[in-house]
Amino acid sequence: MKGQLDETQALSWRMEQYMAESRNVLTSCIRLKSELQYDYFTELVLEAAKTAEKLTDKLRRLTLEVTVNPVQYENYKAELVTIHGIEVEFSEGIVKVALPLLMPHRKDFYTDFLYKPLHTALQNWCMKQVKNGMELPSYEECLVCFVHVYNKKLPLAGRVRDHDNIEEKHVLDIISSFYLKSDSGLFVDTFHMTRLGTEDGTFLFVMESSRFPGWIREKSQSLDIEKEAL
Structure with a gap:
């Protein structure tokens, strides 16, 4: 040792x-x-x-x-969510997940740095909702909106990627395991937006597909990260 x-x-x-x-x-x-x-x-x-x-x-x-105490080890895993800075909220039928980093490129081989903490964060959040007797969202047909935020103080050339080069499958797999009937294209649509802000990050919004047209009309003009409209 x-x-x-x-x-x-x-x-x-x-x-x-x-x-x-x-x-x-x-x-x-x-x-x-x-x-x-x-x-x-x-x-x-x-x-x-x-x-x-x-x-x-x-x-x-x-x-x-x-670590030989199983309770101590479970507490350690729960604390990792706070350490990674992932935040989960649920309001008016919409799940919002804030990630303090950008999504990896779809050709990246190593993506555990994002997906393991994300899975743990959603798992802990769902367990807390159940424990507190609060609503646990479940969607039949949903849309997942990815908002990619780039730090405007850093050079943007080479950093801002095309949306089709961003890995989304693993994120959809994790979200579907907690909130969705399936991650099949029959039940899930995706939408990507790029915004500039004071630091890099990604926001995920999960909602019923029928909610999206009205939501995007309301938010498209106000998705200003610096004004914290998200």
Whole structure:
């Protein structure tokens, strides 16, 4: 176990170095508005992310080894939802899910960083609704609206993707497992919107298909992220 702790500490130090350098590069990138600097910033963040994934994997394995109390481990998994910053709301028949990150490209091989936390967040939210005797939404035919928000302070070239290049299937699979009859095209429609905001993120709105025309007429002009109209 000492060897595991040593490896974990080394990965933590390496990630910290990547992040420190990326912060300096980002400051320069914003000041100079340089795409070349932004490319270097992206490389540093990717290296930091890969290092973080290795670190997380080792910590998860270590957690499984040292945590013998099942209740303590379940509490740990519940706390992960708060840590990942995923928020779930339900109002007037519409489920709103706020994700503090952008959706991955549909060709990305590694997507667990989003889908596992999303599944846990929806699972915990549904359990809480049932426990509190509150309504648990269920849709026969629904529409899932994806609102992709890009940080307007960062270069947009190469970051804003076509909607057909965004991975949505896994998200629909997770949503369908909690709220929908099926993720078949017979029962689910999707709609994508892109907006600029103060930080990157994604909003999901799940509603009955019949609600969407009126909802989009009302929201299309007011979906201003900075005004928090969402």
